[in-house]
Amino acid sequence: NAGVTQTPKFQVLKTGQSMTLQCAQDMNHNSMYWYRQDPGMGLRLIYYSASEGTTDKGEVPNGYNVSRLNKREFSLRLESAAPSQTSVYFCASSEDGGGAWGGYTFGSGTRLTVV
Amino acid sequence: DAKTTQPNSMESNEEEPVHLPCNHSTISGTDYIHWYRQLPSQGPEYVIHGLTSNVNNRMASLAIAEDRKSSTLILHRATLRDAAVYYCIRGGKSTFGDGTTLTVKP
Numbered sequence: 001n002a003g004v005t006q007t008p009k010f011q012v013l014k015t016g017q018s019m020t021l022q023c024a025q026d027m028n029h030n031s032m033y034w035y036r037q038d039p040g041m042g043l044r045l046i047y048y049s050a051s052e053g054t055t056d057k058g059e060v061p062n063g064y065n066v067s068r069l070n071k072r073e074f075s076l077r078l079e080s081a082a083p084s085q086t087s088v089y090f091c092a093s094s095e096d097g098g099g100a101w102g103g104y105t106f107g108s109g110t111r112l113t114v115v
Numbered sequence: 116d117a118k119t120t121q122p123n124s125m126e127s128n129e130e131e132p133v134h135l136p137c138n139h140s141t142i143s144g145t146d147y148i149h150w151y152r153q154l155p156s157q158g159p160e161y162v163i164h165g166l167t168s169n170v171n172n173r174m175a176s177l178a179i180a181e182d183r184k185s186s187t188l189i190l191h192r193a194t195l196r197d198a199a200v201y202y203c204i205r206g207g208k209s210t211f212g213d214g215t216t217l218t219v220k221p
Contacts (some may be wrong), residue, residue, distance in 0.1 A: 033209055042160070042202065042213035059210065090158050103149040103206060106158035 002026050004107035006091050012113045013081040021076040021110050023091030031094040032074035033058075033104070034066060036087040043090065049074055081114045088112070119203045124216045127193045135188040135215055137203030142183055147206030150177065150188045152199040153214070159202060162188065193219045 007022045025032065030051050035043040035058075045058030049068040063085060065077045074093075078085060088111050092104040127133040127194040139148065147166050151159040163170055163177045165186075170177040176189040190197055202214040 035211070042200075043211040045209050045211075048209055067221075103147075103161055103164055103204075104151070104159070104209075106160070108158050 004091055004093055004105050006089075006107035006110050008051050008110060009108070009113035011113050012115060013078075014115060015082060017081050018077065018079050019081065019093075020078075021089055021112075022073070023107060024073045025091075025093040025105070026072065027093060027095070027105065028071070030071070031096070031106070032068065033094070034059065034064075034074070034076045035090045035092065036085075037090060037109075038087050046076065046089075052092045081112075086112060086114045088101065090114040118210050118212045119205060121201075121203055121212060121215045123213065124218065125142075126218045126220060129219055130192050131204050131221050133190040133193045133197070133217065133219075135190075135201050135203075135217065136185065137187070138185050139205055140184045142205055144183075145182060148177070148179060148183075149206050150175070151202045151204070151211075152197075153180070153202070154199045159211075162201070164206065189191050193217075195219050197221060 002024045020034050033048040034046040037043050044060045047058055047066040049055045052071045055066050067075045088109045090109050091107045094104045147164050147220040149164040150162040152162050153159040163172055163175050165177045180185045198219045200216050202211050
């Protein structure tokens with residue numbers, strides 16, 4: 001099925017370890033996004049990429065880096081994981097940034113625990 | 116401020132209509148209004164979107180105020196499977212608030 005694929009689905013890290021969350025979409029969307037969702041809370045935007053070759057900070061970018069590898073792929077890197085980064089991470093894509101064409105398609109999430 | 120304002124929670128009885136409100140008083144004339152819902156342990160999914168006119172699809176209806184400062188998502192007959200967190204967002208802003216948690220009672 002067409003959509004947004006995130007890997008891995010689950011991950012446990014030790015404090016200070018690094019890792020990269022992968023995201024790929026096969027809908028030929030221009031824009032891609034990374035969100036985090038803490039328990040019982042809404043989604044907060046970490047970084048986004050309006051188009052291939054561009055990235056911008058969202059609401060909570062500290063402690064993260066991103067790479068828009070090509071039009072399909074947008075990765076999120078934690079260089080030195082901290083317990084405060086324990087969360088569920090969602091990747092999303094959009095044709096036109098939430099305009100006339102129906103908005104965002106989300107992946108199923110990566111559940112990250114930092115101990 | 117790009118965020119919208121929604122009640123934290125609402126309750127409904129099964130098979131009754133539900134009206135979920137959203138305030139977006141600072142919306143610009145070209146921003147679409149989008150609604151998403153998030154079922155437990157899943158990513159958000161698209162429900163409906165609109166600009167000025169009321170919109171209907173198989174999942175819900177969207178009523179947009181004439182001044183566009185508010186909108187209402189209407190579930191015509193709530194089912195237990197509609198229990199979820201519902202988010203109203205301004206298209207193009209990419210920021211979600213905490214949404215409205217809808218509880219449906221049998």
